[in-house]
Amino acid sequence: MVLDPGSEARAQLTAERVDHRFKGLPPDAEGLTVGELAAQRRNLFTDGFTTPVLALCAERLEHNLRLMETYTARHGLAFAPHGKTSMAPQLFHRQIERGAWGITLAVPHQVRVARAFGIRRIFLANELVDAAALRWVAAQLDADPEFRFVCYVDSVRGVELMDAALTASNASRPVDVVVELAAGEGARTGVRTEAECAAVADAVADARGLRLAGVAGYEGEVPRADPERVRAWLRRLVALAVDFDKAGRFAGPDGIVVSAGGSAWFDAVADVFAEIPELSAPVLKLLRSGAYVSHDDGHYRELTPFNRVPEEGALEPAFRLWAQVVSRPSPDQAFVNAGKRDAAYDLDLPFAQVVRRDGAERPATGISVTALSDQHAWLRTTGEADLEVGDWVGLGLSHPCTSFDKWTLIPVAEADGTVVDYIRTFF
Numbered sequence: 493m494v495l496d497p498g499s500e501a502r503a504q505l506t507a508e509r510v511d512h513r514f515k516g517l518p519p520d521a522e523g524l525t526v527g528e529l530a531a532q533r534r535n536l537f538t539d540g541f542t543t544p545v546l547a548l549c550a551e552r553l554e555h556n557l558r559l560m561e562t563y564t565a566r567h568g569l570a571f572a573p574h575g576k577t578s579m580a581p582q583l584f585h586r587q588i589e590r591g592a593w594g595i596t597l598a599v600p601h602q603v604r605v606a607r608a609f610g611i612r613r614i615f616l617a618n619e620l621v622d623a624a625a626l627r628w629v630a631a632q633l634d635a636d637p638e639f640r641f642v643c644y645v646d647s648v649r650g651v652e653l654m655d656a657a658l659t660a661s662n663a664s665r666p667v668d669v670v671v672e673l674a675a676g677e678g679a680r681t682g683v684r685t686e687a688e689c690a691a692v693a694d695a696v697a698d699a700r701g702l703r704l705a706g707v708a709g710y711e712g713e714v715p716r717a718d719p720e721r722v723r724a725w726l727r728r729l730v731a732l733a734v735d736f737d738k739a740g741r742f743a744g745p746d747g748i749v750v751s752a753g754g755s756a757w758f759d760a761v762a763d764v765f766a767e768i769p770e771l772s773a774p775v776l777k778l779l780r781s782g783a784y785v786s787h788d789d790g791h792y793r794e795l796t797p798f799n800r801v802p803e804e805g806a807l808e809p810a811f812r813l814w815a816q817v818v819s820r821p822s823p824d825q826a827f828v829n830a831g832k833r834d835a836a837y838d839l840d841l842p843f844a845q846v847v848r849r850d851g852a853e854r855p856a857t858g859i860s861v862t863a864l865s866d867q868h869a870w871l872r873t874t875g876e877a878d879l880e881v882g883d884w885v886g887l888g889l890s891h892p893c894t895s896f897d898k899w900t901l902i903p904v905a906e907a908d909g910t911v912v913d914y915i916r917t918f919f
Contacts, residue, residue: 498610502581505916506530514901515834516545526901526914536814536909537848543816543884544830546895547905548786550912552810559805560784561590566804567762572596572615572751574782578896580915581609583785594640596780600625605918607632607639615751616643617710617780619650619672619681623657630663630701642705642749644672646682651695651702658701668705669696670749671736673729675713682709689732693741704741706749706776707733711757719800722757726764737771747774755783759797759804783892786810790840790890811895813842813887815869820881826871828885831864834898840890842869848884856885 506527510517518540521529534540536547564571570593575584584595584606594613597603600622603614620626620643633639645651651669658667671689674682683689689707696704709729711722733750742748748771753761758781765777783792787807798806815830835842841864844856858876861869869887873879889895896902897919904913 498581498585498608501609502585505582508916515899516541516543516903517901518542526916530911530913533910533912536903536905536911537851537884538909541814541903541911543814544828544834545903546811546813546834546899547903547911548915549808549810549812550904550906552808553786553904556784556787556807556810557586557590559807560781561592563758563762563804564779565591567766569762569765569777569779571779571781572613573785574598574617574754574780575606576602577782577893578785578915579605579917579919580896580902581605581611581918582913582915584609584611587785593776593778596782600628603629603641612636612638613640614642615778615780616641617708619644619646619654621650621653621657623653623660626654626657626667627661629667630658630661630665633665633667634663640668640746642668642670644681644708645669645692645696645702646672646674648692648695651692651699655699655701663701666701666703668703668744668749670706670708670751671696671704671732673707673709673725673732675709675711675725676715678715679713680710682713686728686732686735690736693736697741703743703745704736705744705746706742706751707736708749708751708778710754711752711761712754717757719760722760723764726752726760727767730764730768733775734769734771737773740772742773744773747776748772749776749778751776751778751780753779753781755781755792756795757797759801786892786895788890788892788895789843789845789888792890792892809888811889811892812845813889813895814848814884815887817871817879817881817883817885818868820879823875824873826859826873826877826879827868828871828887829867830869830887831867833866835864835869835887836889836891836894836898837864838891838894842887842889844871844885845888846886847879848886849880849882853886854878859885861887 815828
């Protein structure tokens with residue numbers, strides 16, 4: 493029996509050769525393995541890294557992992573952080589080492605990545621109706637008795653398509669599903685009414701290849717979300733679980749799954765899930781927040797529930813994108829060599845935070861990012877700004893999900909710049 497599934501695949505990551513595929517790494521490191529480069533513990537600022545280069549702060553990354561471990565344990569929640577945030581198997585395993593039940597994912601490709609690196613509990617926050625993907629999932633379940641897979645259903649038609657594909661594949665284990673309750677009219681996916689939820693549950697009961705394990709949804713899609721509206725929807729979700737349990741609908745092997753939780757309202761999820769009454773089987777109260785792992789300097793800094801419950805702790809932004817001033821055409825304008833190909837910009841522009849020159853670092857006073865081109869950030873500078881061509885500018889980013897996906901190999905640096913690891917992503 494393999495004690496650490498995926499360990500061989502993770503070892504292969506360190507054996508990968510450094511070359512032109514990986515942005516920002518030192519040119520003189522070409523030909524080294526990633527493991528050999530990590531062992532050199534090079535300094536991000538003085539040992540040959542080229543701009544632009546994205547780095548994760550080692551200390552802040554560890555802080556965020558530990559904080560959500562203690563938070564979920566304190567509130568009696570199981571945790572399946574959304575892996576689409578990072579698509580980094582090394583981080584998946586660190587999350588599991590910090591108490592996570594498993595990993596949430598969104599599409600079949602992401603599930604294949606997780607399985608290749610030994611993840612044995614996967615929650616797919618989507619209805620899966622692709623016949624080829626369902627055949628693959630069925631084969632994975634048949635080959636590994638310890639593999640636990642749960643996914644959404646949100647329509648009778650979807651249930652019928654799933655069952656047909658699984659029946660045709662001669663699957664020996666049923667696929668566990670949860671009925672997705674929509675967050676309201678006009679929300680994203682999910683079943684709109686409780687009566688329709690019951691119809692979907694009836695279809696699951698009639699399906700040979702499926703088994704109803706619970707109910708789930710995403711409170712982040714509640715229209716005009718505020719604490720009152722979010723809690724009202726979460727109570728609808730809990731009431732649906734209670735009603736289904738009374739009707740004897742659940743047949744999952746490990747109790748009843750009740751799942752919700754993005755990165756903006758997990759405090760509300762914790763509060764309402766604490767109200768779940770005793771049911772006929774143990775309840776797996778599954779939280780799925782994913783952006784916490786790196787946090788950010790914009791969108792989630794503003795939205796994090798820890799702003800509402802500061803006594804519970806605080807996440808720390810772990811990303812910083814380093815770019816270099818390549819043009820200073822006027823006293824009120826400068827350009828650095830990082831743009832849309834390097835920085836998230838779907839929610840907010842990057843934030844100028846610090847400037848480095850000759851080994852000294854100072855606040856980026858009087859400097860703001862006003863626009864991005866493909867490979868340039870436009871900086872507006874005031875009279876307070878002390879900025880010259882050649883300076884390095886450290887940029888904070890907003891939205892982790894579109895920061896990770898622009899970089900295939902990300903240095904993890906300690907506070908003094910020592911690079912201690914490299915995180916490989918698979919988008």
